[in-house]
Amino acid sequence: MQFLNLSILLAFFTQLICGLHFDIPANHHSELVCVRDFVQQGQLVVISLFSDGSVGDGQMLNLYVRDTLGNEYRTKRDFAGDLRVAFTASANAAIDICLENMAQIKGAAMSRSVELDIETGSEARDWNLISANNKLKPVELELRKVEELADEIVDELGYxxxxxxxxxxxxxxxxxxxxxxxxxxxxxxxxxGAWQLNYLRNFFKSKNII
Known part of the structure; x- marks a missing residue:
């Protein structure tokens, strides 16, 4: 039970680390703000975004999700409010979640406040749905989470x-x-060096120096 509580605590702190909150000033030229995370091939990735403001308020917030190998997973232009992106990584690579805020009104200082949360692997799964479908008890559910987390750690160590x-x-x-x-x-x-010595010796002999 102590190990179980420790795993829950670690998962809680992992979620805290993955959650980010920042402001993106509006610019008239493209200026990307990117967050990078490493994922394994076949791993489920869920990106949850929330931004204040609304569509048509003079700002256009765009999202680009791609990895360092050139694979593009999602592009979303001019969004506001809640946005959820889910995909399966096609390779072992770092993914970049990039945002840009384009200003559509000249001379106005504007910005968007963004909350970003990245969940990968077992953290990204809908455990409430899994528990309901398989009729798992709370302890069984936590053990299932620990088992999948252990499998992910083993796979990462193998990689x-x-x-x-x-x-x-x-x-x-x-x-x-x-x-x-x-x-x-x-x-x-x-x-x-041997050729140069032989050449010099023959040269000096021809000049009757030696």
């Missing part, structure tokens, strides 16, 4: 291990190539 192996192989391959290249340079310089 990090594979990445470390790839980086190690790349490092060893690079080190081997640099070693061979260094040996080649030493051999070439040695041959060049």
């Amino acid at each position: 990090l291990k594979n990445r470390e192996e790839r980086l190690r192989d790349t490092n060893e391959s690079t080190n081997s190539r640099v070693t061979r290249f260094s040996l080649l340079i030493i051999i070439v310089l040695g041959c060049l």
Whole structure:
């Protein structure tokens, strides 16, 4: 039970960390404000947004969701109020949630206040619906959450291990190539030095210097 309470506490603090609140000034030129988070392939991602103001108030708030590999998951132009975006990540990559606030009235200082919450993996699932469909007790539901969270941690550790192996192989391959290249340079310089000595000796002999 103590482990259960600890997992609930960690999940609560994770939700606090993911929740962001900031203001975006309106500009006449495109100026993106982005938040980046890393996701794994096949992981569910739910982005909850709330902005004050209303459509047609002289500001146009736009949303762009894409990853660092070039995949674009969602584009929403000129929105206000609540917005919820859900998608499944297609690759292990960092996703960028970018917002821009375009001013449509010249000379007016305006801004939009935005609340952003990002949930990934087990946190993004609708546990109330799962509990109702499977008729789970509260303890069973918490155990299910802990189980899925543990599976995600294992998958992430496996990904990090594979990445470390790839980086190690790349490092060893690079080190081997640099070693061979260094040996080649030493051999070439040695041959060049021997040729220069032989050339100078023949030159001095031809001039009867030696």
